[in-house]
Amino acid sequence: MFYREAGQFRTTYEADGQILPIRQDRIFLLATLAVAVLAVPFIASPYLLSAILIPFLIFSLAALGLNILTGYAGQLSLGTAAFMAVGAFASWNFVARIPGIPMLLAFVLGGLCAALVGIAFGLPSLRIRGFYLAAATLATQFFVIWCLTKISWLTNYSPSGVITAQQIEIMGYAFDTPQRKYVLVLLVVALLALLAKNLVRSNVGRSWMAVRDMDMAAEVVGIRPLRTKLLAFAVSSFYCGVAGALYAFAYLGTVEPEAYNLDLSFRILFMIIIGGVGSILGSFLGAAFIVLLPVFLNIVAHGLALPTSVASNLELMVFGALIIFFLIVEPHGLARLWQIGKEKLRLWPFPH
Amino acid sequence: MNFFFEVLIGGLLSGVMYALVAIGFVLIYKASGVFNFAQGAMVFFAALTCVGLMDKFGMSLWLAIPATIVAMIILGIAIERVVLRPLVNQPEITLFMATIGLAFFLEGLAQLIWGAQVRQLPLPIEDVPLQSLLDRFNIVVSQFDVTAAAICGVLVAVLALLFAKTKVGRALRAVADDHQAALAVGIPLQRIWAILWAVAGVVALVAGLLWGARNGVQFALTFIALKALPVLILGGFTSVPGAIVGGLIIGASEKLAEVYIGPLVGGGIEGWFPYVLALLFLLVRPEGLFGEKIIRRI
Numbered sequence: 001m002f003y004r005e006a007g008q009f010r011t012t013y014e015a016d017g018q019i020l021p022i023r024q025d026r027i028f029l030l031a032t033l034a035v036a037v038l039a040v041p042f043i044a045s046p047y048l049l050s051a052i053l054i055p056f057l058i059f060s061l062a063a064l065g066l067n068i069l070t071g072y073a074g075q076l077s078l079g080t081a082a083f084m085a086v087g088a089f090a091s092w093n094f095v096a097r098i099p100g101i102p103m104l105l106a107f108v109l110g111g112l113c114a115a116l117v118g119i120a121f122g123l124p125s126l127r128i129r130g131f132y133l134a135a136a137t138l139a140t141q142f143f144v145i146w147c148l149t150k151i152s153w154l155t156n157y158s159p160s161g162v163i164t165a166q167q168i169e170i171m172g173y174a175f176d177t178p179q180r181k182y183v184l185v186l187l188v189v190a191l192l193a194l195l196a197k198n199l200v201r202s203n204v205g206r207s208w209m210a211v212r213d214m215d216m217a218a219e220v221v222g223i224r225p226l227r228t229k230l231l232a233f234a235v236s237s238f239y240c241g242v243a244g245a246l247y248a249f250a251y252l253g254t255v256e257p258e259a260y261n262l263d264l265s266f267r268i269l270f271m272i273i274i275g276g277v278g279s280i281l282g283s284f285l286g287a288a289f290i291v292l293l294p295v296f297l298n299i300v301a302h303g304l305a306l307p308t309s310v311a312s313n314l315e316l317m318v319f320g321a322l323i324i325f326f327l328i329v330e331p332h333g334l335a336r337l338w339q340i341g342k343e344k345l346r347l348w349p350f351p352h
Numbered sequence: 353m354n355f356f357f358e359v360l361i362g363g364l365l366s367g368v369m370y371a372l373v374a375i376g377f378v379l380i381y382k383a384s385g386v387f388n389f390a391q392g393a394m395v396f397f398a399a400l401t402c403v404g405l406m407d408k409f410g411m412s413l414w415l416a417i418p419a420t421i422v423a424m425i426i427l428g429i430a431i432e433r434v435v436l437r438p439l440v441n442q443p444e445i446t447l448f449m450a451t452i453g454l455a456f457f458l459e460g461l462a463q464l465i466w467g468a469q470v471r472q473l474p475l476p477i478e479d480v481p482l483q484s485l486l487d488r489f490n491i492v493v494s495q496f497d498v499t500a501a502a503i504c505g506v507l508v509a510v511l512a513l514l515f516a517k518t519k520v521g522r523a524l525r526a527v528a529d530d531h532q533a534a535l536a537v538g539i540p541l542q543r544i545w546a547i548l549w550a551v552a553g554v555v556a557l558v559a560g561l562l563w564g565a566r567n568g569v570q571f572a573l574t575f576i577a578l579k580a581l582p583v584l585i586l587g588g589f590t591s592v593p594g595a596i597v598g599g600l601i602i603g604a605s606e607k608l609a610e611v612y613i614g615p616l617v618g619g620g621i622e623g624w625f626p627y628v629l630a631l632l633f634l635l636v637r638p639e640g641l642f643g644e645k646i647i648r649r650i
Contacts, residue, residue, distance in 0.1 A: 076445055124631060127638045130444060131387045131589065135581040136634065139627030150618040262578075266452065273449055309468060316460030323453025327446055328438040 003345040019197055036186055041179040049178040050251070056291045057182075057189045058246045063271040063283035064196055065239030070269075071278035072200055073232030074212025075125055075133060079140035080240055080268045085260035086114040086144060087241025088248035089154055092255045095166050096156060103170050107188070107245045114241025115234040117144065122233030126226045129215075141262055148257040155255075162256040165249045181250040188246065192239060197280050199235065208232050209278075270319065274326050276335030285334040293318070357491050359611050360604055365497035367603020368504045369566075372559040373580040374587065374595035375508065376552045381589045383528040383548050386436070387448045390455040392577020394553055397462040398424055399560030399569045403473050404466035413474070417557070424553030432546040459574060468571065475565040500562045507558055508596065511551075520547060528590075582626035586633055587641050594642030602626045 003024050010016045020026045044053065066080050091110030094101055121140040125133055148154055155163055168175040168184065175184050199205050207228045210218035219225050248255045267290060275286020294315055301311035330336055373395060380388040401423050405416040435450055475496075515521040526534040527544050535541050563573055579602075587598025609625045 076448075124634060128634050131448060132585060132634060132638065134387075134448070135585050136627070136631050138578065138581060139624060139631050142624035142627055146620060146624050150620065269449070269452070310464060313460040313464040313468070316456050317464065318460075320453040320455065320457030320460060323456070324435055324450050327442075327450045327453070328435075331442070331446060 003342070003348075005346070019201070033190065037183065041182055044182075046178045049182045052291060052295065054178070054182055054185055054251050055247075056287055057185045058243050058251055059268065059271060059287040059291060060284045061189050061192060061246065062240050062243035062268050063275065063287050064193060064280065065236045065243060066268050067272045067275075067278065067280070067283045068196060068200070068208075068239065069232050069236035071272060071276075071282075072205060072212060073208040073229060073236075074215075075122070075229060075232060076130065077137040077236075078134055078262070078265050078269065079121065079137035079144075081244075081260040081262065081264035082141045082144035083114045083118055083237040083240035084244025084247060084264070085148055085257060086117045086237075087111055087244035088255050088260070089148055090114065090241070091245035092163065092165060092248065093154065093156075103168050107242055107249075110245045111238040111241035114244070115238040118233040118237025118240075119230050122230050125229045125233070138262075141265060145257045145260065162254050162258075165253055165255050168249055175250075185246055185250050188242065192242065193280060193284075196239070200280065204228075204231065212278075270323060272333075273323055274333055276333030277331075279333070279335035281338065282333050282335030285338065289334065293322075354489070354491055357489075358493070359607050361491065361493050362497070363604035363607030364600050365494070365501050365603070366607065367583075367600040368497075368501040368596075369559065369562055369599075370576070370579050370583045370603055371596045371599025372504050372507070372555065372562070373576050374583040374599055375511070375592055376555040376559065377580060377584055378587075378589065378592055378595045379511070379552050379555065380548060383524050384436070384545055385444055385447070386451060387444065387589070388552070389448060389451040389577065390458060391552065391556060391580065392574040393455040393458040393462075394424075394427075394556035395560040395563065395576055396569075396571065396573040397427070397458045397560075398553060398557035399473065399564040399573060400462045400466045400471075402557065402561060403471045403564065403569045407471065408466075413476075417561075420557055421554055424557055425550040428548075428550030428553045429546045431549050432542060436545055436549075437542060455574070455577075459571070463571070470568045470570040471564075473561065473564040473569050475561065496566070503558065503562065507555065508592065511555075511592065514551075520544075524548065579626065582630035585630035588639060591642035597641060602629070605629060 003022075005022045008021075008023055010021070015021075020029060040053070041049070062080060062084060065083070066077060069075050069077050087107075087110040089110075090113035091106045094106040094109050095103065098106075117140075121137065124136050128136060152158075168181065170184075175181050200208070207218065207223045208231075210221070210223055211225055211228050211232075215225055218228075244260065248259070252259055271286035271290045272283060273286070274289050275284065276282025297311065297315050297318060301308075301314065306314070326333060373391060376391045376394070377388055380386055380391075398420055402413075402416045402420040405411045405419050406413065411419065431454065435454055436447075439447055439450055513521075515524060523534070523539045523544050524547075526537070526539055527541060531541060534544075559576070560569070560573060563576060567573075580599075583595060583598040583602045585598075586601060587594025587596070606622050606626050606629075610619070610622045613625075614621050
């Protein structure tokens with residue numbers, strides 16, 4: 001009734017090619033963004049901002065990166081956290097060693113460093129595929145973290161290996177409160193998400209999907225697999241790198257290798273499975289789900305007065321069971337549920 | 353020179369233990385194409401169940417082991433029922449991710465039932481140097497390691513016999529070759545899968561007992577799965593001999609690298625060296641040492 005495209009005609013190529021063809025979707029998205037930018041920072045408590053919303057946005061970005069690689073280009077990776085670590089450490093070093101470098105530029109450079117590492121570790125992907133590649137990306141995880149622990153130049157010879165992230169300052173404006181950090185993270189994530197959405201609709205994205213669906217056929221129609229795969233690794237690692245830098249600078253406040261362990265890689269993999277593999281929206285939904293689930297379980301455990309050890313084990317079990325449940329019941333994740341809901345709404349109140 | 357041999361033999365023997373975990377992987381991958389990430393969790397689950405039965409119910413070791421075997425068989429059947437059956441005919445990647453979920457579930461379940469503290473597992477094998485080797489060649493080799501290697505050898509022999517000589521083994525190989533053809537000639541696919549996971553569970557128990565006796569039964573056991581991955585890459589995912597040879601190579605080379613290259617670069621390279629070795633190897637031979645060469649056609 002209120003969600004219907006009747007009467008909306010596309011008369012130009014621009015109108016035909018836009019991201020959201022239905023007016024209601026555009027209004028909904030803009031309204032969400034407006035609320036997120038204009039209202040949330042003033043209404044939400046500092047706890048909500050710094051403990052839930054900021055990590056949610058950062059994880060969304062990392063999940064977006066992994067989704068580009070795994071969901072769109074079909075290369076399974078278990079080394080996401082390593083690329084995030086590269087981004088964080090590189091950004092920290094750029095800020096520390098180049099005086100007066102703009103913060104955002106440092107983030108971008110950090111992302112580019114992660115992209116280079118991603119290309120290096122993506123090279124085996126031409127020869128090997130599937131599980132072999134997943135195991136190979138584990139090498140990234142262990143090797144990168146080991147490098148960051150052992151090469152003390154990277155941590156500026158800090159004895160503990162834990163370094164404090166510099167304060168984020170852009171054009172003389174310090175992003176030091178949760179509100180300001182939230183707005184900054186939100187803008188970066190929104191911008192990169194828009195870029196990703198356009199990227200996967202473009203030539204590049206289509207060649208990724210062609211390689212994912214059948215690499216040999218893609219090669220036959222003239223897509224160069226090595227270049228395509230390496231580009232996917234590069235773009236994905238760039239996103240993860242920026243996410244890692246934001247994770248260190250806007251969320252943790254410290255830069256340390258331990259924060260980027262294998263567990264984080266798995267967590268981000270879970271986000272894209274639950275959210276929806278091969279979907280931009282899914283990255284956000286999955287991140288929200290994985291960030292909120294422990295909070296929710298904590299509240300339940302608190303309500304039932306369970307001891308913390310039981311609660312943490314239950315969390316593991318619920319995570320595991322949910323993964324299996326989603327893979328069985330809805331392999332395309334929450335994003336698909338959202339899509340089904342919208343389709344139902346278009347026909348409502350008629351069933352067909 | 354003696355020191356070199358000590359390191360080498362120690363590495364080879366720990367490689368046997370890696371191989372044991374890798375065999376669990378291979379069994380399942382070979383017959384169902386499922387890359388079972390939960391093998392490490394199963395090792396942990398099995399060892400913890402065995403120790404937990406001894407602790408909580410005062411069972412002796414010889415009673416706890418059969419009880420755990422029964423538990424692992426039930427677990428295998430449950431996994432087939434709940435996880436695998438609904439996912440038949442899904443892409444391999446989906447099944448792989450399901451086993452990651454399974455790994456988390458088992459880790460949580462094991463600790464929920466038996467508690468999370470580190471426990472000792474007393475096996476009646478002493479961790480002392482073999483006297484005869486010490487006398488004759490002046491090389492220190494642990495009796496425990498040698499016994500563990502012997503147990504692995506026996507296990508592999510039993511598995512080989514099972515695969516080669518029994519009706520179930522024939523069915524397993526048929527399923528491994530082609531699910532649909534096996535189904536068409538009346539092999540009960542689901543029962544075979546349940547048997548397979550149960551066998552993998554028993555292999556996990558053996559691995560868990562040996563590792564647990566060495567390092568204590570604790571959460572770190574699950575990381576053994578990560579050690580078994582480079583072994584698999586090296587040996588090929590579908591070959592039991594490959595898993596053994598790969599285990600030996602990885603075990604020996606990681607210990608040697610740690611001792612001889614480690615000090616030059618700051619140590620702690622045991623964590624990633626096997627992976628890099630396996631990765632370099634993959635560039636030369638993508639199917640592993642003994643893996644099947646898959647020729648793809650469009």
